[in-house]
Amino acid sequence: MMNTCPVREGTARWPEAEALTFAGRSWTYRALDGEISRWVAALQARGIGAGDRVALLSTNHASCVFLFFALGRLGALLAPLNARLTALELAPLREDVAPRVTLALGSLMDRLPGSERLETWADGVKEPSLACEPLEDSAPRVVLFTSGTTGRPKGAVITEGNFRASARCSAANLGAFPAPRWLGTLPLFHVGGLAMLTRCAYEGGCLILHDRFDVEAVNRAIDVEGVTHASFVATTLERVLNARRDRPMPESFKLALIGGGPVPTPLLERARAARLLALQTYGLTESCSQVTTERPSEADGRTAGPPLPGLEVRITGPEGQVLGPGREGDIEVRGPTVMAGYLNRPEATRETLRDGWLRTRDMGMLDERGRLTVLSRRTDLILRGGENLYPMEIETVIASHPAVQEVAVVGVADARWGEVPVAFVVLRSGHAFPEDLDTWCRRSLAGFKLPARFLAMEALPRNAMGKVERTVLRQRLVAS
Structure with missing residues (x-):
């Protein structure tokens, strides 16, 4: 199936409807289409075409939106990189992508040597481009690297058809809702x-x-x-x-x-x-x-x-x-x-x-x-004496304690059992560490599922997608 840019379609159907807001500014579909057209011209001036890749390092910014849709109109791919990674972690990801152009938010440019400033990249364009190539469902749109909490991240290639199907399937579950207004706090590199x-x-x-x-x-x-x-x-x-x-x-x-x-x-x-x-x-x-x-x-x-x-x-x-x-x-x-x-x-x-x-x-x-x-x-599974322990099951029980704000359970090596679970617990404000956590767990969990230790933390380490970084917790246990 052939698809055209949804912003171009929206401009024809509801040109004055609000499409994007960011940092006190607002763009209608008509205005957003114009911005995207400027970015298309800037990309064309650099020779970007079908199949080419552009790497991006940025927190959420309106320019990320312009770039994403502009690349789609040319059949090119966006490779958004995790803005929390260090220069050392980013280098192999850029090498995998082999981008024609690398853009970064001004405050992040030092992490990607040779990158160009995202915010002003299309400012020199005098004439916008109306180019808008139709895309097959199978056309690649982005390369998204897995979070890499274990091993080197892999770049998942997501297609135009994947995005359209995701929207269609979600809408079928949630029910028809004209002109939804979605709160965009999740990172656009996710x-x-x-x-x-x-x-x-x-x-x-x-x-x-x-x-x-x-x-x-x-x-x-x-x-x-x-x-x-x-x-x-x-x-x-x-x-x-x-x-x-x-x-x-x-x-x-x-x-x-x-x-x-x-x-x-x-x-x-x-x-x-x-x-x-x-x-x-x-x-x-x-x-x-x-x-x-x-x-x-x-x-x-x-x-x-x-x-x-x-x-x-x-x-x-x-x-x-x-x-x-x-x-x-x-x-x-x-x-x-x-x-x-x-x-x-x-x-x-x-x-x-x-x-x-x-x-x-x-x-x-x-x-x-x-x-x-x-x-x-799969990588969180704890194998204790031949029994599979699921951290989520143990976490759900501990999290139901009135003194517990959040919890993460990881496995640690044990000479007798192979692995045993350890619980990292963040307490609610004003609560002392509860002495009855073990008893609390015994009410709902079999004895072999009980954590060997309960350790207090001020906050759990999380990656940019909000996932708990269990590898960091395991490293703390090894170092202690």
């Missing part, structure tokens, strides 16, 4: 941020883009700027509710997607009391964001929901056999949102994509209604 950007463009909506998560700015956008949809993790959801002092959400706000793992039941109850519909999700870069999401009419916070309409999820055993409801195994995904493959990694691509199924290497199970419970990311 699949979640780009999925929101493209979803808005396909649906004639507006992205309320923030350069970072600031809880006061978030609540102002919800209360004053008419935000209808947002994406949070449990910690940011709690910060929003705390800052509001549980003040109810305005009627204009419809729902929030929650990623990054299960939400403690008390927090979900707080959200619902504040008229905030929080839908738990499961997704990954290689599937262009969401795979499963709770249905708005059935959300109970117990699972990550069923597959989005148009996607399939199955659970497989060690020999590849498909397992029935209630059986624990590997999560596999099939559908039009699954990536084309890994850049320059044919062996890794063949290992991950088999017979049309994406092997996520995450562990989970489906219930009788087809809803997914995620038990563990």
Whole structure:
């Protein structure tokens, strides 16, 4: 199927509708189309064409939006790099991308030697370009590097069809909503941020883009700027509710997607009391964001929901056999949102994509209604004396303690058992470290699942996508 730029389509259909806001500025679809056309001309002047790659190092900025859509009009690819990485970590990623041009936000240019300043890069253009090549569904649009919490990151190639299918499948689950206004606090170097950007463009909506998560700015956008949809993790959801002092959400706000793992039941109850519909999700870069999401009419916070309409999820055993409801195994995904493959990694691509199924290497199970419970990311699994321990299961129990703000469980080597779980605990303000955590866990967990130690922390280390950096926690244990 051939597709044209959604902003160009939007300009023809609703030219004066608001498409983007950032740092006090606003662009209608007509104005955004004009900015993108300037960037197309700047890219053409540098010889950028179909198949070429442009590397980008930036926090959220309006210029990232202009660049993303401009590259699409030329059939070129964007390779957004994680803005939290060091120069040493970025160097091999740029080498993998082999970009024709490298752009960076002014404050980050020193991390990418030879990069050009993003904010002013298209300023010299005198005549915009109306070029807008149609794209096949199979046309690559971005190279997104996995978070790299274990090993060297791999660049997942996400296509035009992946983005369109992700938006279509998500809308089928959430229900039709004309001109949504999505809060853009997720980074645009992350699949979640780009999925929101493209979803808005396909649906004639507006992205309320923030350069970072600031809880006061978030609540102002919800209360004053008419935000209808947002994406949070449990910690940011709690910060929003705390800052509001549980003040109810305005009627204009419809729902929030929650990623990054299960939400403690008390927090979900707080959200619902504040008229905030929080839908738990499961997704990954290689599937262009969401795979499963709770249905708005059935959300109970117990699972990550069923597959989005148009996607399939199955659970497989060690020999590849498909397992029935209630059986624990590997999560596999099939559908039009699954990536084309890994850049320059044919062996890794063949290992991950088999017979049309994406092997996520995450562990989970489906219930009788087809809803997914995620038990563990594959690399987080703890093997204790031959028993599989799932950190998420242990974390859910500990997080339900009234003194606990958040928790992460990792495995540490043990001479007797091979591995044992250790819990890193962040306490709520004003609470002393609870002496009854072990007893609390014994009420819900078998003895072999109990953490060997509970360690207090001021905050959990997280990467730019908000995921807990468990490798950092393991290193702290080894060093202690």
